[in-house]
Amino acid sequence: MPRYRLLIAYDGTDxxxxxxxxxxxxxxxxxxxxxxxxxxxxxxxSRVPVVGASRTDAGVHAIGQVAAFTSETRVPVEKLPLAxxxxxxxxxxxxxxxxxxxRFDPISDCVSKCYRYTIRHSDRGxxxxxxxxRRTIWNTWHRLDADAMRSTAAALxxxxxxxxxxxxxxxxxxxxxTIHGCTxxxxxxxxAVLEVAGSGFLYNMVRIIAGTLVEAxxxxxxxxxxxxxxxxxxxxxxxxxxxxxxxxxxxxxxxATET
Amino acid sequence: MPRYRLLIAYDGTDxxxxxxxxxxxxxxxxxxxxxxxxxxxxxxxSRVPVVGASRTDAGVHAIGQVAAFTSETRVPVEKLPLAxxxxxxxxxxxxxxxxxxxRFDPISDCVSKCYRYTIRHSDRGxxxxxxxxRRTIWNTWHRLDADAMRSTAAALxxxxxxxxxxxxxxxxxxxxxTIHGCTxxxxxxxxAVLEVAGSGFLYNMVRIIAGTLVEAxxxxxxxxxxxxxxxxxxxxxxxxxxxxxxxxxxxxxxxATET
Numbered sequence: 462m463p464r465y466r467l468l469i470a471y472d473g474t475d476x477x478x479x480x481x482x483x484x485x486x487x488x489x490x491x492x493x494x495x496x497x498x499x500x501x502x503x504x505x506x507s508r509v510p511v512v513g514a515s516r517t518d519a520g521v522h523a524i525g526q527v528a529a530f531t532s533e534t535r536v537p538v539e540k541l542p543l544a545x546x547x548x549x550x551x552x553x554x555x556x557x558x559x560x561x562x563x564r565f566d567p568i569s570d571c572v573s574k575c576y577r578y579t580i581r582h583s584d585r586g587x588x589x590x591x592x593x594x595r596r597t598i599w600n601t602w603h604r605l606d607a608d609a610m611r612s613t614a615a616a617l618x619x620x621x622x623x624x625x626x627x628x629x630x631x632x633x634x635x636x637x638x639t640i641h642g643c644t645x646x647x648x649x650x651x652x653a654v655l656e657v658a659g660s661g662f663l664y665n666m667v668r669i670i671a672g673t674l675v676e677a678x679x680x681x682x683x684x685x686x687x688x689x690x691x692x693x694x695x696x697x698x699x700x701x702x703x704x705x706x707x708x709x710x711x712x713x714x715x716x717a718t719e720t
Numbered sequence: 721m722p723r724y725r726l727l728i729a730y731d732g733t734d735x736x737x738x739x740x741x742x743x744x745x746x747x748x749x750x751x752x753x754x755x756x757x758x759x760x761x762x763x764x765x766s767r768v769p770v771v772g773a774s775r776t777d778a779g780v781h782a783i784g785q786v787a788a789f790t791s792e793t794r795v796p797v798e799k800l801p802l803a804x805x806x807x808x809x810x811x812x813x814x815x816x817x818x819x820x821x822x823r824f825d826p827i828s829d830c831v832s833k834c835y836r837y838t839i840r841h842s843d844r845g846x847x848x849x850x851x852x853x854r855r856t857i858w859n860t861w862h863r864l865d866a867d868a869m870r871s872t873a874a875a876l877x878x879x880x881x882x883x884x885x886x887x888x889x890x891x892x893x894x895x896x897x898t899i900h901g902c903t904x905x906x907x908x909x910x911x912a913v914l915e916v917a918g919s920g921f922l923y924n925m926v927r928i929i930a931g932t933l934v935e936a937x938x939x940x941x942x943x944x945x946x947x948x949x950x951x952x953x954x955x956x957x958x959x960x961x962x963x964x965x966x967x968x969x970x971x972x973x974x975x976a977t978e979t
Contacts, residue, residue, distance in 0.1 A: 470851045524848060546845060551854060554847040586805060588813040589783060592729045593856055595810060 462531050465538065466561040467511075467545075469497070469526040471553040474596045474706065478519040479526070493517075493553055497528065500548035504541070505534035514567040514713040515574060518665075520705030522597055525575075525712035529567050567713070573641055575658040575711040578671040578703065580605070582678070583651040599707030605678030607647045613677035614643040614655070616684040616691075617670065624694035626670055627663035628702065636663060636694070645674065653678070656711070665702050672700030721790050724797065725820040726770075726804075728756070728785040730812040733855045733965065737778040738785070752776075752812055756787065759807035763800070764793035773826040773972040774833060777924075779964030781856055784834075784971035788826050826972070832900055834917040834970040837930040837962065839864070841937070842910040858966030864937030866906045872936035873902040873914070875943040875950075876929060883953035885929055886922035887961065895922060895953070904933065912937070915970065924961050931959030 477490040481498065489495060494511055502508040514527040536544055541558035549555070579598045581587060582605040587595045617640050624636040639660040646654040655674060657667055673690075676682045682700070690698040736749040740757065748754060753770055761767040773786040795803055800817035808814070838857045840846060841864040846854045876899050883895040898919040905913040914933060916926055932949075935941045941959070949957040 470848055472851055472854075522852070524851070542844075546847075551846070552851070554845070554851055556847045585801075586813070587810070588805075588815045589729055592731055592783070592811070592813055593781070593853060595731075597852055 462533055462563075464529055464531045464561045464563055464565050465541065466559050466565060466567070467497075467528045467530075467541075467555050468557040469493075469513075469528055469553065470524045470556055471522060471526070472596065473517060473520050473522040475552060476519065478521070479513050479515065479517045493523075493526075494528075496550060496553060497545075500545045501530055501532070503548045504536060504544045505532040507532065512567050514571055515710050517708075517710055518705050521708045521710070522706075523710035526710050527567050527571075527713040527715075529561055529565050570715050571661070572714045572716050573658055573660055574662075574713040575656060576662070576667045577709050577711050578655040578657075578667060578707050579709070580653040580655070580671070580675065580707060581651060582653060596706055597709065599704055601675060603675075603679050605653055605675060606680065607645055607653060607678065609680060609683070610645045610653065610655075610674045610678040613682070613684050613687055614645055614674055616687040617643045617657075621691040622694060623663055623666060623691070625690035625696050625699050626666050626673070627696075628665040628669070629696060638662065638666070643670070668702045668705070668708060669699055671703045671707070674700070675703070676700040721792055721822075723788055723790045723820045723822055723824050724800065725818050725824060725826070726756075726787045726789075726800075726814050727816040728752075728772075728787055728812065729783045729815055730781060730785070731855065732776060732779050732781040734811060735778065737780070738772050738774065738776045752782075752785075753787075755809060755812060756804075759804045760789055760791070762807045763795060763803045764791040766791065771826050773830050774969050776967075776969055777964050780967045780969070781965075782969035785969050786826050786830075786972040786974075788820055788824050829974050830920070831973045831975050832917055832919055833921075833972040834915060835921070835926040836968050836970050837914040837916075837926060837966045838968070839912040839914070839930070839934065839966060840910060841912060855965055856968065858963055860934060862934075862938050864912055864934060865939065866904055866912060866937065868939060868942070869904045869912065869914075869933045869937040872941070872943050872946055873904055873933055875946040876902045876916075880950040881953060882922055882925060882950070884949035884955050884958050885925050885932070886955075887924040887928075888955060897922065897925070902929070927961045927964070927967060928958055930962045930966070933959070934962070935959040 476493050479493045481494040482490040497511045509530050511528050511530045542555040545555045581598050581600045587600050620639040623638050641658045643657045730752050735752050738752045740753040741749040756770045768789050770787050770789045801814040804814045840857050840859045846859050879898040882897050900917045902916045
């Protein structure tokens with residue numbers, strides 16, 4: 462049966478995260494997977510699982526989420542985005558659809574993915590133009606030194622044990638991951654955009670990396686502390702977990718057979 | 721008593737417009753003026769009217785609204801934005817505060833103001849980055865010709881009778897207004913930003929101008945039709961009233977004594 466791959470964007474503000482949640486004793490929660498499976502069911506005529514590459518948390522956004530489903534729909538693949546979008550609420554959009562190979566698995570076939578965390582550091586808060594993007598920017602009243610953040614970020618790149626950058630009780634056997642790149646952009650004064658690409662991430666890992674780089678920007682810690690955290694696995698050395706709304710899934714990449 | 725002038729931004733999505741509305745038989749509606757007067761009362765210790773330059777409609781945004789109030793507060797003027805913002809919901813912000821002359825009237829002292837209307841014209845709808853600003857962009861599925869919009873916009877500039885660009889029952893005696901400038905920007909493919917500056921505007925005037933320029937962009941009317949509408953006052957010649965959420969008050973200007 463044909464398998465389809467979707468490129469998806471969503472504003473996570475009003476979702477309880479990606480993953481479908483149907484508590485036995487009450488109404489299902491509003492999730493991205495939930496509304497997508499409903500729209501796909503209407504368009505294709507059969508209810509099938511829509512599997513996402515990343516199970517983003519409540520409040521986290523995506524512009525490049527990848528998901529897949531299997532269907533014998535007669536809707537041509539190039540018409541799928543329009544057809545599914547017509548059945549979706551305005552805060553989630555299918556950006557593109559393509560045929561994938563039969564056993565394409567968005568989770569285990571993934572080669573790398575990239576998250577972005579956006580920070581306004583200003584003693585005036587989110588005023589002016591920021592007001593209109595306040596649901597995707599986290600604000601701190603402290604001034605941040607972008608160069609200090611960059612030199613600390615560089616210490617994260619490579620294959621390390623990221624136990625100190627995972628929420629306790631993360632439920633994963635191995636905490637070894639590879640970070641391909643960690644950059645700090647300063648597109649305008651008072652704005653810091655962190656981009657972290659890697660093979661995979663532990664629970665809350667990007668939000669803890671962002672919190673650690675904010676501490677670095679304030680001069681509270683540096684590359685030495687990050688190296689120590691990677692060696693010891695000590696969560697108390699790393700920074701706080703920043704709130705979800707500054708986080709966005711940018712892209713997910715697959716191997717040569719799936720590009 | 722000292723009079724204060726505030727520069728204000730708000731996301732109009734969740735407000736019933738600027739003007740305070742207290743229906744006798746039910747709860748007051750959530751308005752920008754309402755939440756501002758409440759915050760100013762807490763900060764200054766007395767409940768006073770906060771008068772805005774423009775009574776924007778439900779759903780309309782502002783980044784440069786000007787408002788004024790009179791108070792004997794002992795809070796220093798430079799601390800007012802922070803103090804008031806601490807009492808305001810996240811969708812309205814005081815950007816600046818200054819002392820004004822005793823009888824400063826934000827409405828009648830106004831020399832000119834400028835509105836912006838933002839349009840995505842794309843056969844793919846509001847996907848990708850647009851998703852995160854969808855509450856401030858109006859989407860049309862028709863392709864628009866920016867040059868045709870510009871030549872039609874030019875016919876609006878000057879002092880004219882704008883009866884054909886006002887909602888019927890606008891409640892104003894004179895429909896003569898002066899448009900200082902009307903420009904159509906194309907910052908990126910598929911995006912059209914209209915900016916209209918003038919001495920004052922009739923009810924729904926900017927949204928009807930935007931609707932008329934969209935018709936021009938589709939080749940449905942041109943500068944000749946606009947000239948005819950200005951001469952005849954015929955509302956059926958002009959375009960539809962576009963929805964409020966694409967509209968934003970950009971700035972309000974005052975004379976030499978108030979700058």
